[in-house]
Amino acid sequence: MKGPAVNHAFGSAPSGIMEPPRVVLPDHQLFARRAARLRTLSENTPGLGEFLAFIASVVQAQQQVLETREPAWVPAAGAFDAALEHGMPPLGAQALRRDIDWQQDLAALLDALELQAGERQRPLLASVRGLSVQALDDLAEQVLDADPGDSGSRGQMPLVAAALQVAWVRLTRALPRPPERPTGDVYALCPCCGSQPVASIVHVAPERNGVRYLHCAICATEWHLERVTCTICHKGGQLHYLGLEDGDQSAFVARAEACDHCHGYLKIVPREFDAEADPLADDLASLALDLMLDEAGQYTRSGYNPFLIAGA
Amino acid sequence: MSVRVSRRNFLKLGAAGLGASSMAMMGFAPDQALASVRHFKLSGATMTRNVCTYCSVGCGMLLYARGDGGANVIDNIYHVEGDPDHPVSRGSLCPRGAGVLDFIHSPSRVKYPEVREPNTNEWKRISWDEAFDRIARHMKDDRDRNFQTHDDQGRLVNRWMTTSMVAASACTNETAYLTQKITRALGILTLDNQARV
Numbered sequence: 001m002k003g004p005a006v007n008h009a010f011g012s013a014p015s016g017i018m019e020p021p022r023v024v025l026p027d028h029q030l031f032a033r034r035a036a037r038l039r040t041l042s043e044n045t046p047g048l049g050e051f052l053a054f055i056a057s058v059v060q061a062q063q064q065v066l067e068t069r070e071p072a073w074v075p076a077a078g079a080f081d082a083a084l085e086h087g088m089p090p091l092g093a094q095a096l097r098r099d100i101d102w103q104q105d106l107a108a109l110l111d112a113l114e115l116q117a118g119e120r121q122r123p124l125l126a127s128v129r130g131l132s133v134q135a136l137d138d139l140a141e142q143v144l145d146a147d148p149g150d151s152g153s154r155g156q157m158p159l160v161a162a163a164l165q166v167a168w169v170r171l172t173r174a175l176p177r178p179p180e181r182p183t184g185d186v187y188a189l190c191p192c193c194g195s196q197p198v199a200s201i202v203h204v205a206p207e208r209n210g211v212r213y214l215h216c217a218i219c220a221t222e223w224h225l226e227r228v229t230c231t232i233c234h235k236g237g238q239l240h241y242l243g244l245e246d247g248d249q250s251a252f253v254a255r256a257e258a259c260d261h262c263h264g265y266l267k268i269v270p271r272e273f274d275a276e277a278d279p280l281a282d283d284l285a286s287l288a289l290d291l292m293l294d295e296a297g298q299y300t301r302s303g304y305n306p307f308l309i310a311g312a
Numbered sequence: 313m314s315v316r317v318s319r320r321n322f323l324k325l326g327a328a329g330l331g332a333s334s335m336a337m338m339g340f341a342p343d344q345a346l347a348s349v350r351h352f353k354l355s356g357a358t359m360t361r362n363v364c365t366y367c368s369v370g371c372g373m374l375l376y377a378r379g380d381g382g383a384n385v386i387d388n389i390y391h392v393e394g395d396p397d398h399p400v401s402r403g404s405l406c407p408r409g410a411g412v413l414d415f416i417h418s419p420s421r422v423k424y425p426e427v428r429e430p431n432t433n434e435w436k437r438i439s440w441d442e443a444f445d446r447i448a449r450h451m452k453d454d455r456d457r458n459f460q461t462h463d464d465q466g467r468l469v470n471r472w473m474t475t476s477m478v479a480a481s482a483c484t485n486e487t488a489y490l491t492q493k494i495t496r497a498l499g500i501l502t503l504d505n506q507a508r509v
Contacts, residue, residue, distance in 0.1 A: 018402045047348035051340040120339035146323060186465060210396040210403050215425025226397040228359045241359060245354035251352050264322055286326070288349045296328030296354065301325045310325045311332030 006268045014205050020208035023178040023191055026220035030062035037278040043283040054170075054283060055307055058159070061112035062166050069108050072101045073175045075146075087180050089163070089194040090173050093144045093164075093218055100171070101134055106163035128156050138266060140164060144218065146196055146304045155308055161218075168193055168219035181223050188231050190216035191223050196304040199254065199267040199279040202230060212268070215279035217304045232302050233262035241268070244289050253288035258299040265293065265301045279311030284308055361395060364409045368481045371400060371409055372398025389416055451475060451498075476502035 006013045038056035042049045080090035110125050117125055129141070135153075139160045142149045149157060157258070172192055179191040188197060197214035200220065204210070213222035214231060229236050238260035244251040255276045258265035271280045283305050293299050326331075330342040349353065357376050364371045372395030378388040392413050396403035405412075425443035426435040438446075458474040477500055479491045488505065494502045 018396065018404070020396070047344035047346075047362070051335055051338075051345075054340070055339070086385045124338055148323075151332040151337060154332065154334045155339075158334050178498075208396075210393065212396075226458065227395065228361055236361070239359060241357045243355055243357075246351055246353075286347055288352055289347065290325040291327055291330075291349050292352065294324065294352050295349075300322040302322050304323055307334070308325070309334040310329035312321070 002299060006111045008194035018207065018209065018211075020211040021178070022181040022224045024213065024222045025172045025175065025178050025192070025224075028066075030061075030220055031059050031066060031166075033276075034281050035060040035063060037281040038284075039278050040276065041281055045285045048174055048285060048287060050118075052281075054118070055158075055281075055284065057113060058109070058162050058307075061109050061116070062162055064112045065105055065108045065163075065166050069105060071170060072104065073099060075171070075198075080175055082178055084175070084177065087182075089190065089192055090175060090179060090254065091168060091193040091219060093168065093193040094141070096171070098133065099284035100167050102163050102167035102181060103133065105166045106136065107163055109113075109159065109163050109166065117252055119132060124150070124155055125159075128159050131156070136160065140236070143306055144195065146217075146306075148309050148311060150237060151311055154311070157309055158307045165218055165306075174220060178221070187225065187234060188214060190219060190221055192216065192221040193219045195219070196302075197231065197266065197279075198305050199269055199283045199303050200225065200257070201277070201279045202227070202268065202270040202272065204271045204275055210272075217280070230262060230264075231257065231266040232264040233259060235259065235261045242289070242293065244286070244292060248309055252282065252289060254282045254286040255288065256289055256293055256299065263299050264302045265299045266301075280305060280307065315438070364405070364412065365480070365482045366406075366408050366412070367484075368401060369447035370482065371395075371405055373409070375407070389413065392416075455498065470499055471501050472499035473501060475500055477505070479503070479505045481506050 035056045038052050038059055042052035042056055044053060062234075072120050082088075083090035106128070110129055111280070113125060139153060139157055141147075143157050143161045143164060148154065160287050175192070181187075182189060182191045189195070190197070193216060195216050195218040198217040200212050200214045202210060202212045208209050210227075212225055212227045214225050215222050225231060226236075228239055230239060240258045240260070242258055243254075243255040244267070250273070252275075253271075254267045256265040257268040267279075267286065269277045269279050271277050283303065284307060287308070290301055293301070330336065330346065334340050334343065335345075348436040357378055360375045360377065362373045362375050364373050366386055374393050374395050375389050376391040376393075378390060390413075392405075392409075392410070394401055394405040425438050425440055427438050427443070427446065428435050454475055455472050459470075459472050461468065461470055463469050477491065477495050478486065483491070483505065491503070491505070
């Protein structure tokens with residue numbers, strides 16, 4: 001927004017044309033806000049309270065690790081200039097996976113979680129601690145590849161994903177500027193790390209009011225995609241916004257943006273209905289919507305939430 | 313450009329997969345989550361891009377309609393907001409544009425041709441064909457009566473001064489071109505385009 005806001009007795013008026021940023025990197029308080037949102041959701045989401053409360057403590061631990069741990073490897077100044085200049089994702093997740101000491105982030109995360117976890121989750125934390133470097137690396141590859149893996153290790157994957165998220169959110173701070181918005185066939189892949197979006201979000205903020213962004217499942221970068229456009233096949237015109245109602249009330253903030261061209265959907269989180277809503281948290285809390293849509297069978301889910309990986 | 317939609321885009325999340333999901337493997341039984349679904353009812357809305365018809369600025373709008381976009385969709389429009397992606401208006405609407413919902417649902421909105429015959433105060437609904445016939449008849453009669461081939465000094469003018477045309481504010485370039493062609497061919501000189509409101 002150009003020019004100063006015009007203030008009057010009832011508030012302030014926009015003074016110019018809205019120019020929303022095309023790509024927004026995550027800020028320092030991302031995990032703290034997300035944890036607060038998850039705690040709120042855990043209190044008012046039937047059937048998922050305990051699960052969301054545990055994920056909230058994982059996300060709170062992410063914030064703690066992000067704030068306190070110094071990584072062993074810090075990218076050199078100018079390391080990402082070439083990628084930024086040529087429109088390549090500078091933090092390509094699969095490419096950087098072996099360079100980054102995310103496994104130390106995982107250890108710190110488990111330490112921070114130790115006091116929070118309930119009796120039922122302690123064996124899980126212990127089992128992750130017991131994994132070899134190679135086994136962890138294999139799990140990281142599956143997480144970054146959105147591969148559901150096998151059921152024996154599936155419970156460990158969200159914790160591995162949590163550590164990867166910390167490592168990549170930290171890395172985004174090393175970028176001198178946000179990358180350009182992706183175009184062409186990759187318009188729905190993260191311009192920072194190349195991962196899939198978890199959901200899309202419609203913001204309420206003066207500089208991007210009503211503007212829709214896709215939210216990266218790994219590094220939390222947000223990039224602009226026009227409203228009423230399918231995130232899977234890029235077509236418009238046949239999009240439906242499906243939600244769940246509890247009586248006359250809307251049950252969740254998240255809706256499914258479903259397309260009649262490709263018969264897929266990605267959740268969309270309009271902050272208009274709740275300014276605290278978070279794409280990853282609200283996607284988890286609206287699991288019932290996925291279950292209803294799966295039962296109806298008309299649309300298939302897209303959107304990767306590494307905190308809830310379903311079996312094949 | 314064709315967009316390839318691969319199976320990788322789709323990540324199934326249903327009741328069948330929940331038992332072996334990471335949630336279950338982390339020690340959270342999915343039974344309650346599965347049972348909670350029964351409380352809810354699925355509801356849908358359709359969103360459509362449109363351009364405001366009020367004035368020549370042509371602001372972008374998003375229209376929300378209940379249901380699946382089938383018949384009677386106009387009756388179901390329940391919300392209108394500025395399209396933040398529109399290059400002209402970028403999400404802004406003026407007070408009239410923002411209030412367009414009442415215009416859409418207005419009981420006095422004209423949806424079909426009507427005529428009020430001389431010496432009556434009643435509006436009578438007519439078909440589009442009847443409306444075109446009547447307009448053409450009126451134009452032809454008026455043109456036959458008043459067409460001027462020469463002015464009072466004997467110069468050739470070929471003009472029709474007793475009828476004028478006002479074109480709408482939301483005309484496209486193509487509509488404006490056709491408006492010019494038709495009116496000028498008939499000899500109409502008084503033509504205006506209401507490009508400001």
